[in-house]
Amino acid sequence: IGGGRDRLRIAIQKSGRLAEPARALLTACGLSWRESRDRLFCYGESLPIDLLLVRDDDIPGLIRDGVCDLGVVGRNVLVEQDIALTRTGAGPAFAELRALGFGACRLDIAVPDTWDWQGPPQLAGLRIATSYPAILQRWLDDQGIEAGVVELSGSVEIAPKLGQAEVICDLVSSGATLAANQLRPATTLLQSEAVLAGPAHAFDDARGALAELLLRRLDGVLRMRN
Numbered sequence: 001i002g003g004g005r006d007r008l009r010i011a012i013q014k015s016g017r018l019a020e021p022a023r024a025l026l027t028a029c030g031l032s033w034r035e036s037r038d039r040l041f042c043y044g045e046s047l048p049i050d051l052l053l054v055r056d057d058d059i060p061g062l063i064r065d066g067v068c069d070l071g072v073v074g075r076n077v078l079v080e081q082d083i084a085l086t087r088t089g090a091g092p093a094f095a096e097l098r099a100l101g102f103g104a105c106r107l108d109i110a111v112p113d114t115w116d117w118q119g120p121p122q123l124a125g126l127r128i129a130t131s132y133p134a135i136l137q138r139w140l141d142d143q144g145i146e147a148g149v150v151e152l153s154g155s156v157e158i159a160p161k162l163g164q165a166e167v168i169c170d171l172v173s174s175g176a177t178l179a180a181n182q183l184r185p186a187t188t189l190l191q192s193e194a195v196l197a198g199p200a201h202a203f204d205d206a207r208g209a210l211a212e213l214l215l216r217r218l219d220g221v222l223r224m225r226n
């Protein structure tokens with residue numbers, strides 16, 4: 001780490017929603033890899049661009065620590081960790097280099113479907129369950145609303161039923177999960193999709209040219225897909 005490297009290392013999700021499309025996109029950019037035995041690290045063959053297969057939540061931290069140079073991650077995860085890091089005074093940690101056109105979802109406030117939704121001020125004094133406390137708190141601050149933020153790592157949609165919160169703030173794509181829990185989307189905090197993330201500052205060694213080459217190819221592939 002540091003001191004310059006001549007290979008580029010990209011973190012992608014090991015398994016999950018973004019894993020296959022991320023790999024397919026990089027393959028379409030002309031990258032190929034030699035599979036390693038532990039299948040966590042893939043050595044780049046056609047170009048000196050390697051893959052690290054990890055949990056999506058670890059990707060921003062790996063970029064910040066310089067373990068990886070770039071990552072494919074949901075904007076929701078990137079923004080959440082960027083706000084959290086910026087708060088600690090370190091300054092913006094990440095750059096969103098490209099939106100990748102897959103993994104689309106929204107981070108929504110959802111309320112019980114029996115409620116008559118009258119707008120954000122209705123949330124004042126309530127408890128909101130979420131896995132995205134930093135994005136939610138920033139939005140509440142912007143709106144000038146004081147509400148309780150209940151951080152949960154999963155199963156946010158059942159929090160109202162369990163009495164942990166009155167409303168939730170969670171990712172939504174089809175809306176089926178909300179409907180199955182007698183909730184409905186009320187307002188959107190963030191439009192998300194998979195993005196190519198990098199550090200806030202440009203590379204000052206051979207990785208800079210590699211990253212530029214990749215971005216040029218990526219732009220070509222994304223143009224053909226749209």
Ligand code: PRT
Nearest residue numbers: 016017055056057074103104105171172173174175176177
């Ligand atoms: O193991 P690892 O930590 O890597 O994976 P993970 O389980 O944390 O992530 P994963 O694979 O579930 O999601 C990865 C990324 O996909 C997210 O960070 C988002 O950027 C994106 N994405 C797109 C989604 C969804 N759509 C989505 N629908 N992530 C989660 N969901 C959830 C949603 O919260 C809801 O509970 O899926 C459920 C079903 O959604 P509906 O509205 O279609 O019913």
Ligand code: ZN
Nearest residue numbers: 055056057058
């Ligand atoms: Zn995750």
